Amino acid sequence: MKCGVVAVLGAPNAGKSTLVNALVGQKVAIVSPKVQTTRTRLMGIAIEGQAQLLLQDTPGIFAPRRRLDRAMVAAAWEGATDADVTLLLVDAKAGLKGGVMQVADALAPRPGAKWLVLNKVDIAPKAALLELATTLHAKLPFAETFMVSALSGDGIPDLKTALARAMPDGPWLYPEDQVSDATTRLLASEITREQLYLQLNAELPYAAAVETETFEDRKDGSAAIRQQILIERDTQKAIILGARGTRIKQIGEAARLELERVLDRRVHLFLHVKVRPGWADDRQSWRDLGLEWVE
Numbered sequence: 001m002k003c004g005v006v007a008v009l010g011a012p013n014a015g016k017s018t019l020v021n022a023l024v025g026q027k028v029a030i031v032s033p034k035v036q037t038t039r040t041r042l043m044g045i046a047i048e049g050q051a052q053l054l055l056q057d058t059p060g061i062f063a064p065r066r067r068l069d070r071a072m073v074a075a076a077w078e079g080a081t082d083a084d085v086t087l088l089l090v091d092a093k094a095g096l097k098g099g100v101m102q103v104a105d106a107l108a109p110r111p112g113a114k115w116l117v118l119n120k121v122d123i124a125p126k127a128a129l130l131e132l133a134t135t136l137h138a139k140l141p142f143a144e145t146f147m148v149s150a151l152s153g154d155g156i157p158d159l160k161t162a163l164a165r166a167m168p169d170g171p172w173l174y175p176e177d178q179v180s181d182a183t184t185r186l187l188a189s190e191i192t193r194e195q196l197y198l199q200l201n202a203e204l205p206y207a208a209a210v211e212t213e214t215f216e217d218r219k220d221g222s223a224a225i226r227q228q229i230l231i232e233r234d235t236q237k238a239i240i241l242g243a244r245g246t247r248i249k250q251i252g253e254a255a256r257l258e259l260e261r262v263l264d265r266r267v268h269l270f271l272h273v274k275v276r277p278g279w280a281d282d283r284q285s286w287r288d289l290g291l292e293w294v295e
């Protein structure tokens, strides 16, 4: 038996969550076209032959400003500390944009094997791939290089096989059927948060948090889930609710359908929007949300 940790690092929007989902073979991390969607540290668990891969999905690395942003950066590096293999995931279409070189610099002194994974080959021009790989290899001696599309699954089986081979010998740390270390409650919060990112414009999703208050198993096999959407101001509440509540209804409906797909059961979802000024700077709010506080 083999078991080890794979950290996935990269600039915001490189496709880290999409890659973890592709390797696990099902959705464990939420994905959106907006940067810095990933807020909590999450581990996806994949199995390949005799090997169990513990995949550390990390928030995108960028220059931290707010406390919440600093927490994300801290979580990213923590995820990479004990990794047997660290993947530097690069959006091949965006190339070196978005701070890729800074991530590579910071990665250099870290222990463990470092592999380069160029993602989004489905939309990146072929010529750019080779050039990008050459530039990054000049910067850091990566032991392996892969070209994949986390979205279409192209190249993913090869990467997974290679990762399995690189894992150290040892017993599996999680049961065979476990796909992530997130609680069902946290997953439920994340799925609603994903809809906020997909359905709300501009900065609003970044000012919001989702807390699952109750998760009730009903006799008929369905789940009743009550969640609070925390935001900072009344004006934001009006936007999330929409005219006659149409927006929140759409958010709830889409989140419910996704929850039913992921949990494989019927779901009743009750959303409540609550204004909590300054929640992002409040220690107790963080604890309620399952986030680790950073000074």
Ligand SMILES: Nc1nc2c(ncn2[C@@H]2O[C@H](COP(=O)(O)OP(=O)(O)OP(=O)(O)O)[C@@H](O)[C@H]2O)c(=O)[nH]1
Pocket (backbone or CB within 6 Å): 010, 011, 012, 013, 014, 015, 016, 017, 018, 019, 030, 031, 032, 033, 034, 035, 036, 037, 038, 058, 059, 060, 061, 119, 120, 121, 122, 123, 148, 149, 150, 151, 152
């Ligand atoms: N065309 C294409 N799009 C991709 C691919 N992988 C990811 N994406 C898209 O890129 C966007 C960002 O993907 P995420 O997986 O959320 O990226 P992330 O690196 O986790 O982002 P952060 O949360 O900002 O750290 C989403 O719209 C994905 O659908 C790919 O292989 N091809």
